[in-house]
Amino acid sequence: MAKLKLGPLEDDKPVKISVELPAALHRDLIAYAEILGRESGQAVEPAKLIAPMIERFMATDRGFAKMRHAARSRSQPAGSAPPRGE
Known part of the structure; x- marks a missing residue:
């Protein structure tokens, strides 16, 4: 069986937005x-997949990571540490 890129979904306080999908x-x-759902043995609401999929996509986009890091470096005073969790 193929391994899916998404694993168990975290329970986090969401921000509600509305999108239209093809x-x-x-x-x-x-x-x-x-x-x-078959893999995990639990029912999965399709809408709950959107955020983790976007999060995974952004986490693996090297160009985005490089540009985000560069932007943060420019906005931080010299000698300061990056925010926790980074």
Whole structure:
């Protein structure tokens, strides 16, 4: 069986936004939730997958990480430490 990129979903206080998805993407999201649910043995709400998927995408985007790091370096005073958790 193939290993999915998403693992268990963290319970975190959400910020509500509204997005429109193309129908084909919504069908794929439903299929992904079904497969993940079978793998984990728990029902997964497709909408709950969107945030972890975006988070995973951004975490693995090297260009974004490099530009984000450069922007933070420019905005911090010399000798100060980056924020905790970074």
